[in-house]
Amino acid sequence: MIQTKTIVQELVKKHGNNRESLIPVLQGIVEKNNYITDEDIIEIANTLDISAGEIYGTTSFYTFLDTEKRGKYVIRVCKSIIAVMKGKAEIIKTIENILNIKVGETTPDNKFSLLEANDIGWSDKEPSMLINEKVYTELTPEKTTEIIESYLRD
């Protein structure tokens, strides 16, 4: 994990020292550390002069701005009705079996978090999932296993 102060200051430098840059700064933290800590928010609050409570309120509005501890790879399996129709449940089961965690959990080594997401925009190619920012579509249990294993090797 990169030092809170440094990363916040760098992000503020890049995005600007005003309210509008709040979300880009928070996104930058997630990009680097996968989730946002109380220390991050305090540092942002001091820098942007916004109340920490309000930043927390804003952060918690956005699904991708996680304030819960997340692994290095955040897997989000699409749970739209189309995904369900095309076999989402099996994909979840496959990942749960490989990683030995349930939806909502993070592996003990902090490498993976498994989550579900609302429609991620691939109804033509469900089931689909995001691993961090990368997208995987037309998943089968076999294909999913391969993908997860490639991350395991990483």
Place this chain on the structure above:
Amino acid sequence: MSEKIKKVDNIFSKDCNCKDILAKTLKKDKDSFIQELIDSGLKGRGGAGFPTGLKWKFAKMAEGDEKFVICNADEGEPGTFKDRVILQEVPQKVLGGMALCGHIIGAKKGFIYLRGEYAWMKQDLQKAIDEMHDAFKTMKLDFFIDIRMGSGAYVCGEETALIESMEGKRGEPRNKPPFPASIGFRGKPTVVNNVETLVYTLMIAHIGAPEFKSLGTADSAGSKVFSISGDTPIPGVYELELGMKLSDFVEEFGDGDTKAVQVGGASGFCVPRRKFNDTVIGFEGIPTGGSMMLFNSHRSMYNVLHNYLDFFVEESCGQCTPCRVGCQQLLKGIEAVKSKERDSSYLNELIKLSETMHTASKCGLGQSVANSFNSIVEEFTEEIMY
């Protein structure tokens, strides 16, 4: 392809140079182009269907030392993915539409609000922007485009919620009026247009209003890009003439066993087989932001509705009572009826509730939950009950 469904090749056609179209249009009179847009009958393609020409006109007339163009690429409606394909395939056209809008209304700055789920395309999109910026320079057009990312909140597709989000706040829809065309981003006049809408404005500049209008119907001029998914052998993105009959659509895209089509995503309407013949896709019938989900006989419409309501319960911004509490009540309500904790007559109460949500919610999200709820509950009552 059946003759009844007309495929169109406007949006994705590569046989036009959008930089040339833009350069040519920049030389035209601004007001007459707005008039052309109005004449074309183009309505917003995101779902709400506000006449685009009017939106531009209001923003042009509005006073402001600064104005903005925002491309709404927060495509979050379940079953929609056409903007993804447009942004991948023809980003220059989107950017050209933005620049055109900027030129017309007097904005020098444009933003693409790209949903967080599409972060993977950010680099390519930025490349297209950089290229376009060079073209703007050549045209001596003072316009600059930036990408702002969403972070997983469906309601940010609502234009004022999107603006709030861009201002660094919770994406909660504003009270309207005022509309963004007069008071928008940073309190300045702002046009927020859907990705597809922007492309059509450029295409209208290219082909002219009459040709655009030659397709479609009186209320639904032109063509539209559809996202087709579910029980279809050929899911994908198709540009089709507006005003088609749903039966023709199903004939083309269904596999012969289609029980229902959800037109317009979770916030749209569910049309059962017996109404396919009488249903027109367009503003005079059932409008859609493009999402068309086909369901075959064996699909449980209870599960479909439950999935939608789950989605709304999570994605309501939560600020207004009818939407925040109403969505939860609808979800818990159908569960209670299913489990026999409540009598089936409770469904009538829920329908009344959804009507209140429709008339009294603050924004389109809460207002449109009734669409899918009522159509599914009324058309598939038995599936909800048993």
Place this chain on the structure above:
Amino acid sequence: MTKMINLKINDIPVTVEEGATILDAAKKANFKVPTLCNHSDLCVAGNCRVCVVEQVGARNLQASCAVPAAEGMEILTSSAKVRRARKNIIELLLSEHRTDCTKCYKNGKCELQDLATEYAVGDNIYIDLVPFNDYSVDLSSPSIMKDDSKCIRCQRCVRTCAEMQQVAAIAVANKGSEQKISTFFDKPMANVVCTNCGQCIIRCPTGALVERNSIDEVFDAIYDPDKHVVVQTAPAVRIALGEDLDFEPGERVTGKLVTSLKLLGFDSVLDTDFTADLTIMEEGTELLTRLKKALVDGDKDVALPMTTSCSPGWIKFIEHKFPQLLSNVSTCKSPQQMFGALAKTYYAQKRNIDPSKIVSVSIMPCTAKKYEANRPEMRDSGYKDVDYVLTTRELARMIKQAGIDFKSLEDNNYDSIMGVSTGAAVIFGATGGVMEAAIRTAYEIVTGKEVPFKNLNITPVRGMEGVKEASVKIEGCVEDWKFLEGVELKVAIAHGLVNANNVLQAVKNGKADYHFIEIMACPGGCLGGGGQPIPTSLEIRNKRTAAIYEEDMNMPFRKSHENPEIKLIYEDFLGEPLGHKSHELLHTHYTEREAY
């Protein structure tokens, strides 16, 4: 000229100024439209939707609080469509609200309950959503109780905390069904930047935010034969208590207040106004001393401007937000705490009572006073200086519980000692009052003459402007204060923490050349305090203000240094202002706190 808008409300033509809402127009046509999230002190939210009305020709209903009246509108405030939706919305709110009304502290004083009654919402048809959430009551704060199961998400509290107080200790968190009013990382109220000002409480329509009450403890003490219970009443209580006991806002009930306290069984009914006068002596001397150090001794470490310290909400605010300016705050304890420290020392000695048997109770317009009384440093008497703090509202409830017919009470005077006060003390309850009292005394000490204002009314420091500035040129100084000759004493007054924040920013940036700043956490000063009767509005605060200045005009003494009991306490006990004993009992220190 303002543009006028013509519209019809339920067929009745109305004309309103451009910018007025449909709600304003309805009011003008004498139609009440119910509201919940709307509050005259706050920006428009338009989120509860209770105020929806029908606009003829429009598909959707309009939130009348948020939609501007437009030319030619035809509005129906109670059509079938409106009534159906409004009733549904009330039912929805009730379904997410823990409706254990008879057990609720706000029973009978709840705006949601009133609406439910008005719309005859009987058995709620909807599913009770409360059991699906794991709500817990936050009792961490000594001042404020937060019960999310009663919350209807109107966000009045959030807007209050952000707009009026610039604290934003509470904010809206999460979205959808999970949306709630919360704190930084959902921490307990006691562990965040909350100043305990209670402004959220007086704007909460339900029982989600209420004061922590000490009514039973105080009754127990009164009925404990071993205890000698003394009570002090803050200046702003006497001009507002009546509102909870069938009087109109702005009616002074000082004499009845005293009588009711005696009837309740307090052993001695005393006055915080006495220690308000004492504060003037101590704080005035402190200011003059600081000025002398700065102007004569050239001491660069003297912190100027000096700010007042009577408002505990303000103190906690600066401890969190501007800890680098803590040395600017007067070291004087608040009048409540001065009183507490003296009750168990000076008063105990004079009355020959064992201080361990004294229970010291205060009646305050304030919830932050509860926190203040619990500060560990507030035990200089050797005991907890103030044992229980009751708000004006809690006192009204005690009076009702005791079956006292308040309206028909005779007037009575405060007991002595520590019961005599001046008009200068009573105006502590209004914004600008401490400043005015201080100037009345300090000017006279320095020049030997009365302040050059008609009837001693220093009007430039009065009124509801957020930040007021004034200056007094000091001329004709007596020998001891010659160094102040010709000095233009510059002062500022801020009320409401948003204004305090602005002044403090200026001080921090070296852009303010004031000598003395009065700051009150609450809008209007203590009379608009978080412990005062509900509702509150600018109109009500203005009426209370008028009452306070009336009270001042009617006092026999109007300058703190003329209070005979003040003279007595310095002669008999304290020695001199800022003397050894004062330092021990009447002055305090502050603590730097986290910024969240």
